[in-house]
Amino acid sequence: MNPIVEREKGLLQLEQRIADLKASVGAQNVDLSAQIAALEDEYAKIQREIFGKLSPWERVSMARHPKRPTTAQYIEKLDQFDELHGDRQFGDDPSVIGGFAKLQGRRVLVVGQQRGRDTKENLRVNFGMVRPEGYRKVRRLFELASRLRLPIVTFIDTKGADPGIGSEERAQSEAIASCLYALAESMVPSVSVVIGEGGSGGALALGMTDRILMLEHSIYSVAGPEAAAAILFADAGKATQAAASLRLCSEDLSEFEVADEVIPEPLGGAHRDREVTIERVLAAVDRHLSELSRSTPDALREARYRKYRRIGAWAASEQAQAQGVVR
Amino acid sequence: MPMPDWLRVRRAQEAQDAAQWTKCPACGELLYKPDLKASHEICVKCGHYFRMHAADRIAMLVDGDFLEVGGEIEPGDPLGWVDRRPYPEKLAGDRQKSGLSEAIVTGFGSMGGFAVGLGVMDFHFRGGTMGTVVGDRVALLFERARERRLPVVIFTASGGARMEEGVLALMQLAKTTNAVERFRREGLYYVAVLTDPTTGGVSASYAFQADVVVAEAHAAIGFAGRRVIEQTIRQKLPENFQRAEFLLEHGAIDMVVARAQLKDTLVRLLDYGVGAAKAASSRNGAAR
Numbered sequence: 202m203n204p205i206v207e208r209e210k211g212l213l214q215l216e217q218r219i220a221d222l223k224a225s226v227g228a229q230n231v232d233l234s235a236q237i238a239a240l241e242d243e244y245a246k247i248q249r250e251i252f253g254k255l256s257p258w259e260r261v262s263m264a265r266h267p268k269r270p271t272t273a274q275y276i277e278k279l280d281q282f283d284e285l286h287g288d289r290q291f292g293d294d295p296s297v298i299g300g301f302a303k304l305q306g307r308r309v310l311v312v313g314q315q316r317g318r319d320t321k322e323n324l325r326v327n328f329g330m331v332r333p334e335g336y337r338k339v340r341r342l343f344e345l346a347s348r349l350r351l352p353i354v355t356f357i358d359t360k361g362a363d364p365g366i367g368s369e370e371r372a373q374s375e376a377i378a379s380c381l382y383a384l385a386e387s388m389v390p391s392v393s394v395v396i397g398e399g400g401s402g403g404a405l406a407l408g409m410t411d412r413i414l415m416l417e418h419s420i421y422s423v424a425g426p427e428a429a430a431a432i433l434f435a436d437a438g439k440a441t442q443a444a445a446s447l448r449l450c451s452e453d454l455s456e457f458e459v460a461d462e463v464i465p466e467p468l469g470g471a472h473r474d475r476e477v478t479i480e481r482v483l484a485a486v487d488r489h490l491s492e493l494s495r496s497t498p499d500a501l502r503e504a505r506y507r508k509y510r511r512i513g514a515w516a517a518s519e520q521a522q523a524q525g526v527v528r
Numbered sequence: 529m530p531m532p533d534w535l536r537v538r539r540a541q542e543a544q545d546a547a548q549w550t551k552c553p554a555c556g557e558l559l560y561k562p563d564l565k566a567s568h569e570i571c572v573k574c575g576h577y578f579r580m581h582a583a584d585r586i587a588m589l590v591d592g593d594f595l596e597v598g599g600e601i602e603p604g605d606p607l608g609w610v611d612r613r614p615y616p617e618k619l620a621g622d623r624q625k626s627g628l629s630e631a632i633v634t635g636f637g638s639m640g641g642f643a644v645g646l647g648v649m650d651f652h653f654r655g656g657t658m659g660t661v662v663g664d665r666v667a668l669l670f671e672r673a674r675e676r677r678l679p680v681v682i683f684t685a686s687g688g689a690r691m692e693e694g695v696l697a698l699m700q701l702a703k704t705t706n707a708v709e710r711f712r713r714e715g716l717y718y719v720a721v722l723t724d725p726t727t728g729g730v731s732a733s734y735a736f737q738a739d740v741v742v743a744e745a746h747a748a749i750g751f752a753g754r755r756v757i758e759q760t761i762r763q764k765l766p767e768n769f770q771r772a773e774f775l776l777e778h779g780a781i782d783m784v785v786a787r788a789q790l791k792d793t794l795v796r797l798l799d800y801g802v803g804a805a806k807a808a809s810s811r812n813g814a815a816r
Contacts, residue, residue: 362732364752364760369770372780373751374731381701382737385709402689402701402732402751409702423689423698423729428756433611433691447694448607457606457696506710509702510667513660514606514693 205262205470208251212469215244252469255418258441260450261426263418264398268472270479272298272313272356275396278479279304279311285345287338291371294335296326296363297407299342304354305487310346312339312407313356316397330363333376336406340376343383352490353384353391355407360425362403380406390493390501392486394464395419395451396471411505412489413459415451416482417466421459422449459512462489552576568787577746577787579724581626582633582650585683589791590637590646597672598634598665606660609692618654618692626652630661631686634669636678640795642802645673647682651725657690658730663700666734667707670718674710679717679802681794684735687753688728701733708737717801719794722749722772722781740797741781743772744790749781 219240226233255263263269276282276298284300287293299312314331317323331339346353362373384391391410399408399421408421415421423429430436430443454460464485467474493501531539548561554576564571568588569578586594609615623629631653636645647669649656666682673680689697712718720738722731724747732751735741743749750770758765768774772784785793 362751364756366757366761366765366769369750369752369757370778372736372775372778374727374749375736375780377732377751378705378734378736381705381733382709385706386713401698402729405698405701406732409705421695421698423691423694429691446607446609446611447691449695454695459695459699506706509699509706512699512703513663513696514604515660516602516604 203262203266204259205266209469212244212247212251215240215247219244248469256441257444257447257450258426260418261398261420261444263470264420266470266472267318269397270471270475271318272315272358272396274475275313275356275479275482276302276311278483280306282311285338285342288334288341290337291334294327294332294338296329296331296359297335297339299339301351302354304483304490307487307490308351309354309490310342310349310351311354311356312342313396314359314404314407316358327363329359330361331359331403331406332363332365332368333371333373336362336373336376336380339407340380340383343380343387346389347383347387350389352389352494353387353410354486354490355391355393355410357393357395357399357404357408357419357421358397359400359404360398361400361428362406377402377406381409384409385505388498388502390490390496392489392493394482394486395421395460396482398425400425409505409509411493411501411508412461413454414462414464414482414485414489415454415460416464416471416478417451418470419451420449421451421454422447457512570787577724577744579651579685581652582628582648585648586633586637586646589639589648589681589794591639591641592637594635594637594646596633596635598668599629601661601664601668602629603659603661603693605692606696607692607694609694611692615692622653626650628653630665631656631658632662632665634665636672636676639681639791639798642795642798643676643678644798645669645676645678645680647680649683649685649723649730651685651687654690654692656684656686656725656730657688657697658686658700658704659690659693659697660700662690663697663703666700666704670704670707670711674714674716677714677716679719679798680711681719681721681798682734682738683721683723684726684730685723686726686728686730686735688730698729701729704734705737708734712737712739717798719797719801721785721790721794723747725749727751727753739801742790742793742797743775743781743784745772745784745786747772749775 222233222237279302281303298315302309302311314329315326316329317326392412393408393410395415401424426440426444427437430439451463455463464481471478549558552571555574557573569580605615632649634647718738719740720735722743726735726749748770775781776784
């Protein structure tokens with residue numbers, strides 16, 4: 202299914218063999234250090250071969266890896282968290298988690314999409330696809346953050362907003378539009394981190410922040426590669442090709458001046474060392490919040506306006522003019 | 529054997545005649561184009577609404593002159609995108625077919641005596657999709673209208689964010705939202721008119737951020753495309769699903785207006801939105 206999961210299998214077997222050998226050294230008191238070293242060399246070699254240069258499609262698979270840390274796991278590592286529920290109108294959407302929290306002693310408001318790690322969890326959280334009541338909860342929390350002067354931290358991990366009948370009946374578009382609006386209005390520093398998949402407007406609803414951070418193997422795209430392939434190549438099977446065309450990897454976003462920072466992952470991906478990954482992410486968020494907290498609310502909003510006003514690509518002749526005059 | 533002249537002339541004549549006629553996609557009626565134009569692009573037989581070109585829409589709405597802004601902003605090709613054709617080729621084709629430089633026309637004019645900033649999207653250019661230029665023009669319209677303290681009216685018609693510009697197209701939702709927010713923060717007035725179709729990124733940004741949200745009769749409006757939903761739920765959707773009337777029933781929009789009544793309705797909405805302030809300022813002026 203997931204090509205990264207497939208390719209990892211050999212590595213995980215090798216890892217097990219090394220662990221077994223090491224265990225038997227302890228138990229039988231024999232010298233196997235040469236064998237162990239050889240296996241470890243091979244392990245490192247295969248690891249470099251697999252993960253040294255990943256194709257865009259493999260990067261997509263990495264972003265969707267079932268063992269990748271999810272929003273709940275990042276929140277668990279915060280000093281404190283008190284969840285706030287519901288949109289006060291219709292329901293509580295479990296596909297997005299939010300609440301008060303403390304990060305390195307700083308009071309913050311945190312929200313994030315919650316992807317499931319298995320089928321059962323995914324059914325509960327709707328595969329991380331947020332419904333209108335979820336976005337309305339998020340909007341409510343964004344507004345609350347502004348009122349209480351709490352910085353906003355968001356974790357982005359969704360294929361996109363829920364495309365169901367009920368979501369359309371309850372005005373999914375308006376729900377997303379009003380999340381964006383709340384972020385535009387907000388008077389507090391905000392930082393988003395794309396931890397897995399950043400899919401379309403459903404992701405951006407949590408992402409129009411002062412700073413956008415991306416994990417190395419996360420992706421951010423106007424549409425999922427499958428949907429893009431279906432629309433543009435009239436063939437959803439061409440998703441690998443669409444993944445390459447869309448330029449959705451973290452270094453692409455950084456080149457487009459959309460991502461402000463790319464946070465490196467352990468070799469083999471975030472799931473190979475969750476502790477380290479989460480630590481790095483939280484440290485980066487804290488650093489950006491510290492920088493932003495030096496600005497006045499008006500300056501924050503002004504800088505945010507300029508940040509997004511500048512994003513785009515113009516005809517060559519236009520480029521210089523657009524950057525100089527219009528902005 | 530070369531084509532004889534009489535045949536060439538006759539073929540050309542036939543082609544010209546054919547260009548004067550069009551078939552209604554809903555009922556199949558053959559319609560004479562000048563008549564269709566006179567009836568606001570509505571089929572006289574079945575009432576089907578044709579998707580209007582931006583120029584016709586502007587002519588229908590604006591009293592006199594229309595001063596375009598942002599018309600010089602042109603798109604780049606950030607991804608070097610190629611599917612069935614390269615993106616720049618598709619843009620050139622649409623430019624030629626539609627006579628437009630991009631999927632929205634923005635500018636200033638007056639409607640029923642009210643000076644307004646007006647944006648009209650056109651589905652005939654890249655399906656009305658929003659890329660850098662649509663984002664820029666919408667932002668520019670709100671910025672200029674804010675300087676002049678004028679209301680803004682935008683007609684949306686869009687398949688969503690423009691895939692060929694990748695994540696840069698997605699970020700136009702952010703650019704336009706910020707522009708709407710900065711404009712409205714000053715107490716200025718914004719009316720959106722959602723026409724067929726208004727979906728995806730445009731519906732999830734400035735279409736639904738207006739003070740008053742009007743929909744043209746029968747327009748398809750929604751976040752996810754109909755096909756995407758049908759594929760997800762594996763069943764056919766009812767005909768009225770995501771239609772303007774369906775949204776009205778579900779409380780998502782303020783009103784559904786027939787095309788023939790749109791201009792009068794907008795003028796009344798402008799009067800409510802800016803008339804009171806205008807009257808107050810002229811009273812103050814008289815008192816002094």
